[in-house]
């Protein structure tokens with residue numbers, strides 16, 4: 310199946326591991342299983358793949374540490390369990406990755422963090438920096454501060470949002486079933502595994518039951534929704550059994566295991582479409598001829614040195630238009646600096662940004678990933 314080649318070619322992946330799997334169905338963290346996934350992730354990293362782990366399990370691990378056998382109803386009790394359990398979770402990830410001389414970093418996110426443009430950019434910057442440093446970010450929802458309204462509600466959605474955030478090639482969801490079946494396999498012994506579909510395929514809705522296990526919250530419905538969300542930035546999703554021996558390595562080899570849910574369009578096309586259609590422009594940059602030439606060749610970022618003029622009042626992260634000196638629009642993109650800062654660094658070399666502004670939020674005025682030629 311040629312689509313499985315995408316797994317071999319992926320350079321950046323988000324791997325989400327669900328509560329039921331990680332906590333051995335509630336018996337506390339399954340350190341042995343976690344160690345095996347870490348060995349496989351270390352191999353991916355060795356192979357040049359950047360990996361972000363989205364790890365559930367804090368509530369379940371907290372319950373187990375506190376000796377609770379029934380998931381509490383009260384939000385504060387859940388949050389307390391999560392706070393206790395998160396300690397064990399990150400300690401275990403760090404200890405397991407240490408065997409491979411790989412550092413980990415704890416990232417706790419709320420929905421608000423990703424809907425606020427500035428925090429979104431900062432989160433993305435931090436994740437990128439960690440990946441550049443060869444560190445594996447271990448992401449979970451920030452259960453301590455979330456309330457019902459702002460909860461992701463499940464880590465499947467969080468996994469997809471992180472995949473959007475870092476423009477991952479794919480999202481791998483490890484769960485307690487072999488993949489998505491045409492009906493809930495816990496209830497129907499004749500259920501058949503779905504191997505490959507378009508994420509947007511409406512037939513899938515009827516197949517994915519909402520009910521999750523006792524520990525998890527999502528069920529297959531949230532996994533399907535996550536796949537659709539990931540597809541918006543052109544990422545594929547695989548829903549697959551985390552207990553399959555060598556699961557991550559086998560996916561990487563292109564083995565047909567689990568359910569592959571494909572985006573309607575490729576990553577770059579999806580991103581560019583989003584950039585071109587979703588945002589209003591807030592300002593204008595006038596570029597010198599050199600910058601125009603470089604941008605038109607494609608695949609390059611816009612550096613401050615190529616900017617001759619800045620107009621409008623825009624904030625970092627907002628969309629601006631780029632014009633050549635005859636007034637022709639060349640490109641649009643999400644700018645890395647507020648308007649006043651952009652004015653101060655226009656025409657200057659990137660290595661002077663810190664000296665001029667006192668800080669740097671990227672050597673580019675607009676990063677190539679956030680730039681679309683019009």
Ligand SMILES: Nc1ncnc2c1ncn2[C@@H]1O[C@H](COP(=O)(O)OP(=O)(O)O)[C@@H](O)[C@H]1O
Pocket residue numbers: 326327328329330483484485486488489490491492493494495516517518519520521522523524525526527528529530
């Ligand atoms: N069509 C389906 N295919 C597979 N599993 C399904 C389906 N419909 C519902 N489920 C249920 O979803 C559960 C997995 O979801 P969940 O418990 O949230 O896992 P996780 O903790 O890995 O996120 C399965 O154990 C299964 O009972």
Ligand SMILES: N[C@@H](CCC(=O)OP(=O)(O)O)C(=O)O
Pocket residue numbers: 326327328329364365366367368369391449450452462463464465521524525526527528
């Ligand atoms: N932040 C919570 C997430 C729980 C959760 O929804 O898990 P999952 O069912 O695996 O998506 C935890 O760590 O327990």
